[in-house]
Amino acid sequence: KQEVTQIPAALSVPEGENLVLNCSFTDSAIYNLQWFRQDPGKGLTSLLLIQSSQREQTSGRLNASLDKSSGRSTLYIAASQPGDSATYLCAGGGSNDYKLSFGAGTTVTVRA
Amino acid sequence: AAGVIQSPRHLIKEKRETATLKCYPIPRHDTVYWYQQGPGQDPQFLISFYEKMQSDKGSIPDRFSAQQFSDYHSELNMSSLELGDSALYFCASSLSRENTGELFFGEGSRLTVL
Numbered sequence: 001k002q003e004v005t006q007i008p009a010a011l012s013v014p015e016g017e018n019l020v021l022n023c024s025f026t027d028s029a030i031y032n033l034q035w036f037r038q039d040p041g042k043g044l045t046s047l048l049l050i051q052s053s054q055r056e057q058t059s060g061r062l063n064a065s066l067d068k069s070s071g072r073s074t075l076y077i078a079a080s081q082p083g084d085s086a087t088y089l090c091a092g093g094g095s096n097d098y099k100l101s102f103g104a105g106t107t108v109t110v111r112a
Numbered sequence: 113a114a115g116v117i118q119s120p121r122h123l124i125k126e127k128r129e130t131a132t133l134k135c136y137p138i139p140r141h142d143t144v145y146w147y148q149q150g151p152g153q154d155p156q157f158l159i160s161f162y163e164k165m166q167s168d169k170g171s172i173p174d175r176f177s178a179q180q181f182s183d184y185h186s187e188l189n190m191s192s193l194e195l196g197d198s199a200l201y202f203c204a205s206s207l208s209r210e211n212t213g214e215l216f217f218g219e220g221s222r223l224t225v226l
Contacts, residue, residue, distance in 0.1 A: 032213045043219040044155070044202065049212060089154060097167050098206050098213035099145060102154040 002027045002092045006103035014111050019077040021106045023090035026071060031095040033073050035064050038087045038105070047088075048075070080110045114138055116218035118203050124224045125193050133188040133221045137205030143167070144186040145215060146178060147202040155202055161186060162208060190223075198225045 003026040013019060023033070032051050036044040048057045048064040050073065056065040061078040073090055087107045091100035117136040125131050137144050143162045147155040148171075157170035161180035172178075175193075180186045190197060200222050204215040 034214065036217075041200075041222075043200075044217040046214075046217070049214050051212060091155075093213045093215070095213075097143065097160060097162065098208075098215060099157055099160060099168055099170075100155075100204075100215055101157070102147075104154045 002030070002094065002101040004090060004092050004101050004103035006088075006090060006106050008106060009104065010107045010109075012109040012111060013080055015080060015082060017080055017110075019075075019080050019084070019108060019110075021075040021077075021088050021090075021108070023073040023075070023103055024071050025073070025092045025101075027092070027094075028068050028071055029095065030068060030092045031098065032093040033064075033066055034091050034093065034100065035062075035073075035075050036089045036091065038089060040087075044089070077108075080108075082110045082112045084108060085110050116203055116205050116216050118201075118218035118221050120221060121219065122222050122224075124226065126226055127193055127195065129193050129225075131190045131193060131223060133190075133201050133203075133223070135186045135188070135203030135205075135218060137184055137186070137203075138207075138216055141205035141207045141216070142184065143206045143208050144180055144184070145204040145206075146172075146186070146188050147204065149200045149202065149220075150196075151199070153199075158188070193223075193225045195225050198223060 146158040
């Protein structure tokens with residue numbers, strides 16, 4: 001069973017600082033890894049999807065890396081803005097049915 | 113592009129009542145997943161269906177049941193509701209032959225049990 005852990009649980013940074021969010025998983029046979037953003041009481045917004053054969057994906061100010069051998073993924077958000085304040089969840093997908101196992105998330109606060 | 117549609121978006125029920133949530137996957141998607149996210153919790157996998165057959169089962173209570181219909185929409189039925197069932201319920205869909213394995217999530221249905 002895939003176990004996903006995210007550290008830290010919360011992070012507060014001043015505007016403009018780069019954010020580094022960590023995600024670790026136990027099963028290296030991960031099929032893919034997805035990063036999501038969730039605003040309070042809202043749905044899941046997909047940010048990036050990294051296939052197991054890929055090392056990283058980029059979208060605008062976001063960059064996510066995947067290291068299967070160490071069981072880690074990192075989400076980088078460059079030049080953070082107050083609008084980046086949200087909870088960020090990573091989820092590992094299995095190869096059989098693509099079912100996702102979620103981490104508990106990192107709640108980010110970007111101070112203006 | 114069409115997304116995953118969930119209804120209702122909000123639902124308020126009394127204890128011991130029954131609730132039904134509906135999910136309409138992205139057209140052509142053949143797999144549906146249900147997740148439950150309690151307050152301050154991460155989404156927990158409940159159950160999934162592939163081609164109208166149950167494909168996997170997670171931490172779904174016996175009071176809950178689900179099915180996928182011929183048009184691929186899915187319904188989650190919850191009976192004898194308890195206060196602890198108050199949560200955000202997400203549905204996601206995927207296309208099994210799409211090699212990315214990406215799941216697309218709906219906006220969720222918020223169930224409040226009083």
